[in-house]
Amino acid sequence: MLEDNTCEEIVSWGPAGDCFVVKDMTEFTKSVLPRMFKHSNFASFVRQLNKYDFHKVKNTEDSSFGEHSWTFRHPDFRADNREALENIKRKVPTSRKSAGSAANGRAGSSNQASGDPNSPTSLPSPAAPSASINHLQMQIDAMVRVNDELKARVAELEQNYQNVVDGMVHFQRDVAAQDGIMQNLISYFVQLEGAKGKAAALDEAQGSQGSQFVQSEDLPSAYNESVARATFEQMNEISRRAYAAGMQFRNGNGASRERKSGGEGGGLNAAEPPAASTSSQPMMGNSRGEAPSSSVSGGFGAGRAPASMSAIVAEQEQKPEPPQPPQPPQRPQQQQQQQAPMEEEPQEIPRMPNPGGFPQSFLAATSLNPGPDSQHHAGLHVLTLGHLMPRDSLSSSEGDDPQWQFPAHQQQQMAGPSFAAPAVPLHPMQVQSLTTPSIETSTSPTTSPSGRSRSIASQHIRVRRSTFVPGWAVPPRVLLVEDDVVSRRLSSKFLQVSGCTIDVAVDGVGAVNKMNLEKYDLVLMDIVMPKLDGVTATSLIRQFDHRTPIISMTSNSKPNEIMTYYSHGMNDILPKPFTKEGLFTILEKHLTHLKQIQQLSRVPRSLSPMPDGSMDNSLALTVNPSSSLAAPGLMSEDDGKLNPLAGLGMSDEQYSNILQNLLGATGEIMEEAIIMDTSTEVVMPSEINNSIGLSNKRGLDNVDDVREGKRGRFEVIE
Amino acid sequence: PQDGEEEIIDWETFNQILEMDEEDDHEFSISIMQNYFEQAVAKFKEMDAALCKKDLASLSSLGHFLKGSSAALGIQKVQHSCERMQHYGKLRDEDAGTDLSPADALAKISALLAVVKVQHYAAEKWLKDYFKTKFGEEV
Numbered sequence: 001m002l003e004d005n006t007c008e009e010i011v012s013w014g015p016a017g018d019c020f021v022v023k024d025m026t027e028f029t030k031s032v033l034p035r036m037f038k039h040s041n042f043a044s045f046v047r048q049l050n051k052y053d054f055h056k057v058k059n060t061e062d063s064s065f066g067e068h069s070w071t072f073r074h075p076d077f078r079a080d081n082r083e084a085l086e087n088i089k090r091k092v093p094t095s096r097k098s099a100g101s102a103a104n105g106r107a108g109s110s111n112q113a114s115g116d117p118n119s120p121t122s123l124p125s126p127a128a129p130s131a132s133i134n135h136l137q138m139q140i141d142a143m144v145r146v147n148d149e150l151k152a153r154v155a156e157l158e159q160n161y162q163n164v165v166d167g168m169v170h171f172q173r174d175v176a177a178q179d180g181i182m183q184n185l186i187s188y189f190v191q192l193e194g195a196k197g198k199a200a201a202l203d204e205a206q207g208s209q210g211s212q213f214v215q216s217e218d219l220p221s222a223y224n225e226s227v228a229r230a231t232f233e234q235m236n237e238i239s240r241r242a243y244a245a246g247m248q249f250r251n252g253n254g255a256s257r258e259r260k261s262g263g264e265g266g267g268l269n270a271a272e273p274p275a276a277s278t279s280s281q282p283m284m285g286n287s288r289g290e291a292p293s294s295s296v297s298g299g300f301g302a303g304r305a306p307a308s309m310s311a312i313v314a315e316q317e318q319k320p321e322p323p324q325p326p327q328p329p330q331r332p333q334q335q336q337q338q339q340a341p342m343e344e345e346p347q348e349i350p351r352m353p354n355p356g357g358f359p360q361s362f363l364a365a366t367s368l369n370p371g372p373d374s375q376h377h378a379g380l381h382v383l384t385l386g387h388l389m390p391r392d393s394l395s396s397s398e399g400d401d402p403q404w405q406f407p408a409h410q411q412q413q414m415a416g417p418s419f420a421a422p423a424v425p426l427h428p429m430q431v432q433s434l435t436t437p438s439i440e441t442s443t444s445p446t447t448s449p450s451g452r453s454r455s456i457a458s459q460h461i462r463v464r465r466s467t468f469v470p471g472w473a474v475p476p477r478v479l480l481v482e483d484d485v486v487s488r489r490l491s492s493k494f495l496q497v498s499g500c501t502i503d504v505a506v507d508g509v510g511a512v513n514k515m516n517l518e519k520y521d522l523v524l525m526d527i528v529m530p531k532l533d534g535v536t537a538t539s540l541i542r543q544f545d546h547r548t549p550i551i552s553m554t555s556n557s558k559p560n561e562i563m564t565y566y567s568h569g570m571n572d573i574l575p576k577p578f579t580k581e582g583l584f585t586i587l588e589k590h591l592t593h594l595k596q597i598q599q600l601s602r603v604p605r606s607l608s609p610m611p612d613g614s615m616d617n618s619l620a621l622t623v624n625p626s627s628s629l630a631a632p633g634l635m636s637e638d639d640g641k642l643n644p645l646a647g648l649g650m651s652d653e654q655y656s657n658i659l660q661n662l663l664g665a666t667g668e669i670m671e672e673a674i675i676m677d678t679s680t681e682v683v684m685p686s687e688i689n690n691s692i693g694l695s696n697k698r699g700l701d702n703v704d705d706v707r708e709g710k711r712g713r714f715e716v717i718e
Numbered sequence: 719p720q721d722g723e724e725e726i727i728d729w730e731t732f733n734q735i736l737e738m739d740e741e742d743d744h745e746f747s748i749s750i751m752q753n754y755f756e757q758a759v760a761k762f763k764e765m766d767a768a769l770c771k772k773d774l775a776s777l778s779s780l781g782h783f784l785k786g787s788s789a790a791l792g793i794q795k796v797q798h799s800c801e802r803m804q805h806y807g808k809l810r811d812e813d814a815g816t817d818l819s820p821a822d823a824l825a826k827i828s829a830l831l832a833v834v835k836v837q838h839y840a841a842e843k844w845l846k847d848y849f850k851t852k853f854g855e856e857v
Contacts, residue, residue, distance in 0.1 A: 484751060484757075484783060484786050484790075485753055486790055487787055487790045489749075489750050490750060528779070528786075554784065555789065576790070576794075577731060579730075579734060628783060696766075
């Protein structure tokens with residue numbers, strides 16, 4: 001339009017070619033606008049110009065165009081710069097066409113003066129539009145830059161977060177490792193104390209040997225040594241008694257073990273002349289022959305047993321006489337034995353401390369860990385003995401080594417009125433083989449070891465069944481409240497087998513009365529009963545007794561009913577019909593204090609005055625069967641990545657679960673965790689979660705309360 | 719499972735009981751079973767009486783009771799029937815997921831009682847045979 005000279009008088013380029021001038025507004029409006037634009041409104045035209053960033057210029061010096069002239073300028077609107085026309089864009093982005101056309105129009109209308117052959121479509125873009133375009137472009141660039149920066153920042157933050165999380169994971173692992181070390185330390189100290197105690201107690205050369213062991217050996221070997229010795233002593237005792245009871249030796253393993261134990265137990269003095277050593281010889285001969293092929297009866301862990309045992313037998317053969325073979329040579333053997341089984345089979349790690357992997361899954365590290373305790377604490381011996389029995393009964397007989405006699409003697413010396421608590425954690429490992437002690441054993445602690453051994457000896461075959469007996473420091477007193485005689489008899493039997501003393505009530509009324517009269521360690525309460533139901537009875541009982549755990553036995557497990565039980569004061573649920581395992585779980589969960597306390601009371605003073613939780617935790621940890629204690633070598637490799645219980649085949653996750661439970665849950669739950677953990681492949685995390693979920697409500701109060709009370713009781717007993 | 723039905727005995731539970739026995743001496747499990755047999759017969763009598771009196775509440779609690787003891791021994795057919803009876807007595811048909819009128823409940827219980835008795839005697843016979851052949855013991 002601007003190029004159209006016909007409109008010269010109306011519109012033209014400015015003198016500098018950088019603006020256009022509308023000389024006559026009215027004329028422009030009348031003639032140019034209609035031709036070029038759809039509208040005939042000058043104001044709209046001006047508005048359009050503004051939109052495209054054209055600015056009206058007050059041209060004071062140039063008055064040649066008249067008063068009514070309007071001058072518009074745009075950076076990209078130049079007479080000689082057609083391309084810049086392209087840059088003229090609306091401030092609000094629109095099609096370039098309209099910008100172009102508008103610019104064209106304008107450019108055309110102001111192009112006359114320059115005479116440049118500018119076609120409407122190729123006018124140079126004025127400076128103004130391109131300037132604004134540039135401006136926009138810069139803005140865009142800036143935004144893109146900012147965006148990139150933000151992205152970089154986010155990435156950086158992500159990285160940091162990741163680092164933090166990694167750090168935490170490492171931290172956790174280190175804490176776990178620390179815990180393991182703490183366990184080591186504690187058990188070491190316990191052992192030291194025990195060793196000193198034992199040395200003091202024994203007036204035989206044994207004592208000196210004991211201290212010798214402790215002093216001269218580093219922790220692991222001393223550990224294993226003492227544990228092994230304790231084990232052997234007890235085994236020997238058992239087998240001797242079993243033999244006395246007329247058991248026939250059937251198991252070649254046993255024989256070889258005996259042999260081995262005799263040799264291993266060389267550290268022990270033989271106070272008594274060997275009995276029937278001649279008979280043992282042929283057996284040993286048998287065992288040797290049988291060892292390689294002897295089936296590990298009673299559900300032993302692995303065929304490994306025979307292999308290791310034959311190996312041991314071979315080693316031991318050079319020492320046919322039990323009397324005190326030089327201990328140093330023994331230890332390396334033991335250590336090797338321990339290490340070998342450890343590494344070979346994580347599942348069977350517990351056997352480690354036992355030279356030749358003797359009690360394999362029995363002695364398991366769990367039992368062994370209690371080993372140091374058991375060795376040095378009178379009562380503890382007894383219990384370990386009890387646990388070893390099933391196996392020993394298999395090997396039976398023998399017991400005729402001089403060393404074996406000594407252990408019996410020693411045992412009597414040390415046999416306390418209680419069963420060592422530490423042995424309790426054994427039972428998970430012994431799932432395969434413990435036989436059930438007869439009832440009377442549970443009632444008379446001092447006689448029970450022998451009672452047990454005898455009864456077990458007579459029941460040795462039962463080892464095959466997966467009878468599973470927790471060991472109690474003191475037999476738990478359980479009140480069984482059940483109206484159905486069949487269920488009652490069954491439950492009673494289960495409880496007896498578990499080593500509890502039982503009292504019975506046939507309805508809620510009887511239950512309340514009994515609770516009023518006596519103190520029990522645990523109450524199993526049926527719910528549906530005549531005269532007075534279990535829930536009401538519990539409420540009544542809770543009015544005067546807050547400590548005793550009351551477990552509801554019921555076939556109704558609806559959530560609202562469960563809430564009812566808890567809200568009336570019950571501590572846990574045992575669904576009917578219940579399994580032995582279910583019952584044992586409950587017992588362990590709510591009677592852990594019976595194990596722990598014992599240990600605590602026997603722990604040397606320096607260690608005992610610790611808060612319940614931590615001490616229990618650490619003690620329980622010490623009795624942890626894991627390789628952590630049994631195989632210090634493995635521990636040393638623990639750089640935090642390998643959880644101490646990895647030897648058991650437990651995953652890091654499971655171990656960290658345990659730790660979480662340890663740190664977060666009550667002591668008993670934790671113990672259960674540890675204990676449960678030691679049992680074969682247990683689905684532990686869920687178990688723990690279950691137990692926590694079930695018993696958290698009152699567990700802590702109850703346990704602590706009960707613990708306090710029970711501790712007092714124990715003091716008295718001892 | 720025989721005939722696609724559940725077996726008479728739930729072995730898992732029953733074995734637990736056998737495990738309590740001494741070797742070659744099944745005194746414990748046998749005496750428990752005898753207790754149970756006597757108890758079941760007594761309960762059946764009570765159920766008959768309650769049925770005559772149309773006492774649904776009693777029938778429910780009797781069912782519950784016998785359910786417990788049969789479950790303890792693993793005599794599962796009887797256990798499940800008793801559980802049904804327990805629910806019927808509460809005017810509830812759990813299998814169908816519906817409620818019952820008292821008349822319906824009584825009718826169902828009446829039929830069920832006959833079935834339970836049959837199941838019980840079958841289990842009793844089975845157990846006696848089992849003990850005889852396996853252990854040479856008379857129950």
